[in-house]
Amino acid sequence: MIFETLALPFVFAISILAIGFSYWLAKDVLRHDTGTPGMQEIARAIKEGGEAFLKRQYRTIGILSVIAAGLIYWVYYSLGQQDNGLKTSISFIIGAVFSAVAGIVGMAISVRANVRTASAAQTSLPKALTIALRGGAVSGFLVVALSLLGVAGLYSIFGANPQETPFLIVGFGFGASFVALFAQLGGGIYTKAADVGADLVGKVEAGIPEDDPRNPAVIADLVGDNVGDCAGRGADLFESTAAENIGAMILGVALFPVFGMSGVLSGQRKMKIR
Numbered sequence: 001m002i003f004e005t006l007a008l009p010f011v012f013a014i015s016i017l018a019i020g021f022s023y024w025l026a027k028d029v030l031r032h033d034t035g036t037p038g039m040q041e042i043a044r045a046i047k048e049g050g051e052a053f054l055k056r057q058y059r060t061i062g063i064l065s066v067i068a069a070g071l072i073y074w075v076y077y078s079l080g081q082q083d084n085g086l087k088t089s090i091s092f093i094i095g096a097v098f099s100a101v102a103g104i105v106g107m108a109i110s111v112r113a114n115v116r117t118a119s120a121a122q123t124s125l126p127k128a129l130t131i132a133l134r135g136g137a138v139s140g141f142l143v144v145a146l147s148l149l150g151v152a153g154l155y156s157i158f159g160a161n162p163q164e165t166p167f168l169i170v171g172f173g174f175g176a177s178f179v180a181l182f183a184q185l186g187g188g189i190y191t192k193a194a195d196v197g198a199d200l201v202g203k204v205e206a207g208i209p210e211d212d213p214r215n216p217a218v219i220a221d222l223v224g225d226n227v228g229d230c231a232g233r234g235a236d237l238f239e240s241t242a243a244e245n246i247g248a249m250i251l252g253v254a255l256f257p258v259f260g261m262s263g264v265l266s267g268q269r270k271m272k273i274r
Contacts (some may be wrong), residue, residue: 063235097175103183190224
């Protein structure tokens with residue numbers, strides 16, 4: 001009974017603390033030196049390229065997400081379930097937005113942590129490792145926090161009925177998966193095309209060493225690493241976490257007669273313990 005009463009407030013508290021901790025980690029990473037003017041110039045080019053790519057990519061994903069949300073509502077409307085359709089569509093949009101935020105933050109911290117890690121490696125390998133790990137932890141903590149916050153928030157807003165509400169927030173996981181799909185595909189195709197192009201033109205035709213910044217395709221390749229492996233992966237990890245939470249809650253509906261509300265909320269509790 002105590003768990004049923006305190007479960008949601010505890011999830012909210014843990015989520016907010018994790019977001020605050022992610023912010024502290026980001027501030028700690030950004031306080032370090034950015035290296036020589038040459039390093040800063042290359043880092044600036046990578047940052048500008050990554051931001052330009054994400055801006056264009058998420059503009060398209062946003063349009064597709066709105067269309068998909070409209071189709072979801074239309075399906076429910078056709079079945080005479082307008083209220084459920086509206087709630088599922090809202091969940092879809094929120095899941096898509098949170099997934100995009102996870103990807104954007106992942107790339108934003110990566111392009112800033114990279115140059116600071118390289119600068120620190122010139123004097124101290126332990127310091128460089130610390131900066132790199134903390135830069136990655138920003139995205140890691142934020143992904144889990146946003147997932148818990150989104151699922152628990154929608155669960156509370158939509159009535160907190162342990163036997164019905166989990167089915168209304170399925171759209172949250174679907175929206176996260178929708179964005180992650182395009183983010184992974186777009187970033188992955190971009191980075192691989194840039195990688196192959198850099199090798200063919202630079203190493204094979206021009207005889208420029210691999211990863212030499214004199215080759216513009218190398219910069220594009222490094223941009224691709226950030227938008228694909230950081231932004232795309234951040235959205236993908238968020239989608240996996242959200243889907244696991246919601247899937248566990250839906251399975252818990254079948255266990256409701258035995259375990260009560262604890263069976264539904266145990267999925268979020270297990271994610272917190274991990």
